[in-house]
Amino acid sequence: MSIFFLQAKPSGPLGGYETIVFMLMMVVVFWLFFIRPQSKRAKNQKKFIEDLQKGDKIVTIAGIHGVINKINEDGTLSIEVSPGSYLKIEKSALSLDWTAQVNKPAADAAKK
Numbered sequence: 001m002s003i004f005f006l007q008a009k010p011s012g013p014l015g016g017y018e019t020i021v022f023m024l025m026m027v028v029v030f031w032l033f034f035i036r037p038q039s040k041r042a043k044n045q046k047k048f049i050e051d052l053q054k055g056d057k058i059v060t061i062a063g064i065h066g067v068i069n070k071i072n073e074d075g076t077l078s079i080e081v082s083p084g085s086y087l088k089i090e091k092s093a094l095s096l097d098w099t100a101q102v103n104k105p106a107a108d109a110a111k112k
Contacts, residue, residue, distance in 0.1 A: 048096045052077070059098035060089060 012107070058079065066079035069086060076095045077094075079087050 045096050048099070049091045049094065052091070052094075057099070057102055058094050059102050060093045061095045062093070063098070064089075065102065070104075 021061065052068060052071060054068050054071065057065070058068060058077075059065050064079075064081060064087065066081040068077055069080045070078040072078065073087075075091050075092060076088050079089060081087055
């Protein structure tokens with residue numbers, strides 16, 4: 001009984017460098033299309049939360065619309081959802097996209 005050992009032969013004139021180049025290109029693609037946009041979005045969300053002020057109109061990720069009544073030190077907000085009705089929510093529960101859409105018509109009307 002004989003045992004045959006198969007040896008990997010380098011493919012092409014560059015040998016095994018093609019695989020390394022391909023892997024590096026995959027890392028660059030993942031960074032450009034997944035990691036970079038996600039970190040940019042997280043930075044925008046953090047800036048949005050830091051810039052909140054009393055009286056701002058906001059929308060939560062659950063779709064609750066309200067006006068900021070009080071900003072607490074523990075990372076929560078007190079919002080007024082209807083006259084005399086208040087909710088206490090976390091700052092992380094705010095939606096940057098939906099809040100921007102709610103405030104966009106007001107900004108457009110102020111420009112005209």
